[in-house]
């Protein structure tokens with residue numbers, strides 16, 4: 001059995017790193033005395049995983065945690081025990097139990113939704129229209145250096161983010177968009193903002209971007225969004 | 238302090254999670270239920286402060302009292318400081334973003350001298366007047382505790398009061414006294430409150446004492462200004478630590494701290510009597526926790542924290558009377574939970590190595606030993622009581638059990654040291670390396686030699702000695718560098734002499750140094766314990782501008798009868814004992830450990846009405 005949870009990373013703790021978030025969950029699982037399975041071997045480690053790493057500074061309502069159990073327990077009790085042992089800033093939104101063999105949630109993730117609040121000094125209408133109308137929007141991903149050479153990769157943002165909706169009140173811009181997750185990669189919300197600012201002339205205060213991941217979803221056969229943890233059997237907060 | 242810190246600042250600084258709090262176990266009480274707010278301030282980074290047991294103990298003790306809210310603040314790293322100053326954001330607590338200056342009490346941990354400039358900086362950033370005499374009735378009281386509090390004189394002008402010794406009760410008594418004084422409408426001004434707490438054993442109010450100096454700069458007299466103020470303040474000492482509350486539900490930080498694990502304190506004090514060691518004097522006598530109490534604490538700590546490692550914590554853990562059975566019981570008890578046990582320091586014997594082997598299933602890292610000095614004579618001078626054979630036996634045991642990396646700690650600049658003694662460090666390291674060959678049949682042991690510079694500390698038998706000068710330290714470093722240059726696989730590291738010399742000034746300083754610390758801070762001194770930020774020139778200038786010289790404090794040898802600036806704040810160890818030890822040192826005569834033998838006459842037990850608590854042979 002595995003316990004699958006949709007949890008949050010809220011504003012107050014948005015700056016803890018992915019690794020710190022993982023370690024925090026590991027300790028919470030131990031405090032909650034969840035009957036978690038361990039790997040075999042000399043240095044056994046707890047069997048759990050988190051779908052799709054979140055950038056530092058981004059809040060989320062859709063972190064997906066999968067914990068492999070060594071024994072069966074009722075869902076309600078597990079959720080209750082874990083709930084009491086999470087620090088401020090992490091809450092459980094939805095949970096279910098699945099078979100060990102069920103595919104990893106990460107593998108099922110087809111896209112993520114973002115909501116961004118960012119100061120913007122000019123009417124964004126034309127810039128965003130230009131992005132949407134563009135056939136392609138090349139963006140250079142910086143992968144740092146490898147063997148002394150810059151290891152960059154040019155991607156087409158439109159392949160990941162076809163559409164954007166927005167509101168603007170004269171000072172602050174609010175953006176909503178979905179980013180596709182493909183087997184060969186994805187794009188970060190912050191990279192998209194950089195592109196809008198750099199290539200489409202949108203005067204964004206990039207360092208002050210308040211980025212929230214609002215959803216991480218799968219896709220059904222028709223290409224429609226499907227929740228990673230289905231609502232029917234789940235316990236909801 | 239996250240409430241005031243915008244996204245762009247937090248994303249621009251290193252390790253932003255240092256500043257955002259909200260950890261599991263942190264405590265926030267409603268404002269309307271808070272009578273007294275106490276800010277526990279640590280004058281270094283979050284990662285270091287959160288690893289300090291005393292800090293956890295006080296946080297739990299204070300927050301355990303209804304109406305008292307204890308919060309935390311750490312020194313913001315330089316990148317954060319510049320961001321905050323640029324935007325006029327004051328330093329505030331992690332729990333409720335309360336600005337430092339709005340607290341009732343602020344208590345600094347004095348863990349090492351090189352953090353003093355950070356204290357001033359934190360007060361300044363927190364809108365607290367720096368000089369105690371400038372604080373008004375509604376300003377916070379600034380106090381201090383921790384190991385360096387036995388000579389707090391260099392900070393005397395900045396501190397309203399100090400708390401000496403074990404903290405768990407004294408801090409509550411002070412806090413209650415504050416609550417009463419506040420409720421009464423703060424009668425008699427700040428002075429009145431200080432008078433009230435000066436009656437509590439262990440509380441020292443620097444401004445209640447006047448210091449007179451001889452023409453040559455040494456102290457002539459330290460006299461209380463008021464009759465009811467004691468001429469000597471003795472530390473507070475808890476008779477039996479089994480009766481004390483332990484922080485069984487400590488804060489669990491998100492990120493990595495220096496000790497990101499359970500800290501299980503086994504005993505306080507150490508009476509091995511190493512003559513350079515300040516901790517070995519100020520925490521006397523040895524008081525052990527009963528093994529069943531330690532076990533019970535572990536049973537509470539594991540589920541309360543979620544850590545999977547328990548570190549057995551004490552000044553010299555291997556001396557704990559019931560270490561072996563306790564380690565075994567712990568491993569047994571938590572087998573299911575995959576909790577491991579670790580020993581922070583190893584004694585130089587094969588017993589320690591065997592135990593380390595037992596607890597460390599995987600050879601993660603090398604083993605560390607501290608012979609402290611290279612030659613036998615030198616080790617006898619410092620009363621280390623370890624022979625070359627002891628060390629070789631210990632490393633043999635380590636090599637036999639599969640370790641191939643050993644780290645050895647030494648000091649240079651010890652009293653009576655000759656070049657021969659210094660070079661003996663290299664010979665000893667080589668002997669350790671050769672031992673590996675003898676045991677395993679091949680070369681390739683990795684030996685790291687780490688050499689620090691001796692700093693004479695108050696309340697040690699070496700409080701009379703002159704520290705080596707910069708030239709002497711640097712020459713000795715060169716001697717060793719040359720010696721190690723021809724040795725393969727020995728990695729030699731040493732500390733910068735300038736930091737040690739400045740530490741030497743502050744450690745045995747008097748209250749005239751307050752001015753120098755202030756000047757150094759004004760000139761930008763911060764994080765002096767971090768080599769990349771320490772500026773010797775800044776301090777040199779500051780000391781000069783205060784009309785003082787470094788040599789007077791660090792390299793000057795003291796007369797037998799010189800009165801020290803710190804003697805009115807006492808840990809209970811008698812001056813006569815310390816001087817006797819100094820004389821024995823010069824003759825290289827050893828003094829035994831009183832822990833399981835006869836009293837050697839340091840005077841603590843008689844003076845403070847306490848005794849050694851040790852469970853050797855008295856188990857259960």
Ligand code: SF4
Pocket residue numbers: 508521522523831832835836837838839840841842843848849
């Ligand atoms: S007074 Fe005697 S027994 Fe007590 S700590 Fe000192 S030397 Fe040991």
